[in-house]
Amino acid sequence: MNQNPPRVPRNVGRIRLWGGWLNGLAAVGAVSGIMILVGAVMLYNQPAKASTWGAVVLALSVVSLFGMGGFFIGALLGFVGGVLALTWKNP
Numbered sequence: 001m002n003q004n005p006p007r008v009p010r011n012v013g014r015i016r017l018w019g020g021w022l023n024g025l026a027a028v029g030a031v032s033g034i035m036i037l038v039g040a041v042m043l044y045n046q047p048a049k050a051s052t053w054g055a056v057v058l059a060l061s062v063v064s065l066f067g068m069g070g071f072f073i074g075a076l077l078g079f080v081g082g083v084l085a086l087t088w089k090n091p
Contacts, residue, residue: 029067032060036078043085054085 061078
């Protein structure tokens with residue numbers, strides 16, 4: 001007779017994803033990229049608030065570096081767009 005209790009997986013009730021922290025970084029990069037696009041659209045629609053939306057785009061570009069930043073080209077373009085929005089003067 002077998003006296004060993006049945007084996008229960010340790011991850012019952014949890015979602016276990018392959019890659020762990022790599023998936024988390026990819027999610028951070030994807031979410032920040034989407035938010036940069038939203039900031040760019042809002043900057044286009046509300047040019048009077050260019051400094052606010054420029055700061056948002058610049059901050060999210062820094063955050064996107066943790067998620068690889070569109071192979072770093074996307075982060076670089078976000079930096080450039082954020083700085084241009086911050087220095088832009090409404091005619």
